[in-house]
Amino acid sequence: MTDLLARATALDAADPLAAFRERFVPAPVVSYLDGNSLGRPLEATARLMDDFIRGQWGDRLIQGWTDGWLEWPLTLGDRLGAVALGAAAGQTVVADSTTVLLYKLARAAVDARPGRRKVVLDTDNFPTDRYVLEGIAAERGLSLHWIETDPATGVHPGQVAAAVDEDTALVLFSHVAYRSGWLADVPEINRIAHEAGALTLWDLCHSAGSVPVELDAWGVDLAVGCSYKYLNGGPGAPAFGYLRQALQAELRQPIQGWMGHRAAFEMGPGYEAAPGIRALLSGTPPILAMVPMHANLDMLAEAGIEAVRAKSLLLTDYVLDLADAWLVPLGVEVVSPRDPARRGGHVTLRRAGFEELLAPLWASGVIPDYRRPDGLRIGPAPLSTSFTEVHQGLAILRDLAEKQR
Template identity: 55%
Template sequence: MTTESLRTATPSAAELDAADRLGAYRDRFVGSDDPSVLAYLDGNSLGRPPRSLPEKYAAFIRDQWGGRLIRGWDESWLELPLLLGDRIGRETLGAAPGQTVVADSTTVSLYKLVRTALELNAGRTEIVIDSGNFPTDRFVVEGIAHETGASIRWVHADPASGVTAADLEPVLGPDTAVVLLSHIAYRSGYVADIAGITALAHSHGALVVWDLCHSVGSVPIELDAWDVDFATGCTYKYLNGGPGSPAFLYVKTSLIGEARQPIWGWMGDHAPFDMADGYRPAESIRRFISGTPPVLGMLAMSEMLDLIAEVGIAAVREKSLQLTDYAIALYDERLAPLGVELSTPRDHAVRGSHVTFDHPAFRDMMGVLWNRGIIPDFRAPSGIRIGLSPLSTSFAEVEITIDAVQGLLTGVATEA
């Protein structure tokens, strides 16, 4: 098949954008009409702010912080981590109320959950994690092992995909206390089989912590149905909470009563305003809160949750797959002949909402692309990762990016 026939077979970005029933949602985000940014394909690292946010923040500062002052804590702010946690659970996690709370960063949440799992599985001494996991996950586990004397069992999976049950089985045993894995591999976009892997770990008596950073808000998740023990994820990617917005963590209902997280704080006490001499954890998921809730950092994600509720996570997933399908079709047509490697699965069932291409020239190419207003991501050693945030990304942005990469690889100046 010739390049020309492939080009004819692939729909144009204009055709796809015209047929996109979610295309109008792009106008709901700040910067979608900024002429200096031709293509923003890094929404899986930092989502665009919803256009409703400036007024929401202004109203909060004027009416709540400025108007209610300290009274705001009693009136709503103290409950916000639980209320927002339930919303995240309902709209994106498949989690019943009372199991999800918003607090801290993903790093701190991972620490809390892995330490909690170790204590719940007292007598077992091994933590299982894959060598291709995000550095934060690996570093947290290494720190916990150093702190507690636990051992680490490493899973070495295919870097072009991610961890499967077959990869995990050989390292599980009677000493396995907890398994920490990512739902979607941060580099390849591979979607792990949460239900199957969790069931396998449980059959060996282990607990499982799932990192949902690259899946929450982009793919359907069913934590309750999948019998997940613990999970956490950030909110500044597909939940558009803004830089540094707090993470969420999930604990299965049946574990909350016996779970004792390691960072005891005033806000997680059963009666914080009693100012008691000794710590007694709250009976609810509140026991996983340690410090003062970051109220300002919670405001933005509530706007994105409104949009997800309006659209439905199934429609978000459908658009995500259409975008990634288009990126791969353009890769086949324009980048594969230039020696670029596709490092993301083609199969819908195991592909998330980002696509990674590898080529030795890509590291030096990133600065040129950013200067042109074309903003993908880079993942070492040689990957350009394009994050396709379904409600704020157009098909035109995908084509602009692929064409620019093609032009730079061939030495042809691409008109944006």
């Protein structure tokens, strides 16, 4: 135990990102291990929210729309694309929820491949992804081809190659599997799908702000993700959608609202889509909910996504070492990839009865995430989590697991 604690102390002392921890609002917990579900708020976010309410909103009132609010979905989208997504300007918008944007993009994609009746997805993807595609299949008379994925890993290129054919309109997967943390081979899966003439849609909810993403370089067609996990946007923060430049004149999203019109304030008859990425918008942008993104993207740009990824791998390596030393002997199974090239930003541990430990863990100041069946997700956020904090949290988990056993 002493060696493991000494290692945490040494890693914290050598951490080039350590100073960023002081930028977060202090939390009355011992160990927050759920950054992959809800990120912590920044002190700068609290100041920005106050300034926005008292200044831009309080002083300018409706004039704020012409001061720049109307462009926030695009300007913040471009900034997010540059800082975290590897996306050139004019391809990303901030709007809606993940579910709504997923529906828009998936519906647009299948409609852009008329005559193709097949959509390929996997059985262990996040429920929203599966439910939305089930609904679209029913609407458009499509068939769903389910790839059976191991919850301890994720989808492999070979499985995709065996599933797609000339009848496939769309394939949908998560870059980082929500349950196991499996990191998919996006470029290779894209290549396979494109050779069959299908479009690709990637869920980046567990990637953005944690794992480097190169949407343009990887040849991604469409992508969607949230901003309340590693991007620290807060509960219910808006989502983002990406649509590759070359497809923007071809794809048409189905929720035709005034903000996606070519001339929103003409209020004229009939819908005419705006050119470019603005056509992905529908209703009034959630401006107040976008305020935190300004602070969060500033911080991520300063830290650099490569440095964030480097620390994330060190953190999850350390989680694995603690799990092997303390928890595996107690019957706990590691169900996340041990290969860092295939591991996202969290580690999932599984043992029957883990759900019963949630209340005592929370009462002890340790906040992990739970996913059925019997999975505890350990999601340290690189910019807000120390190695010592991980040690403290897993030590308490070990003690409770020993008592439970």
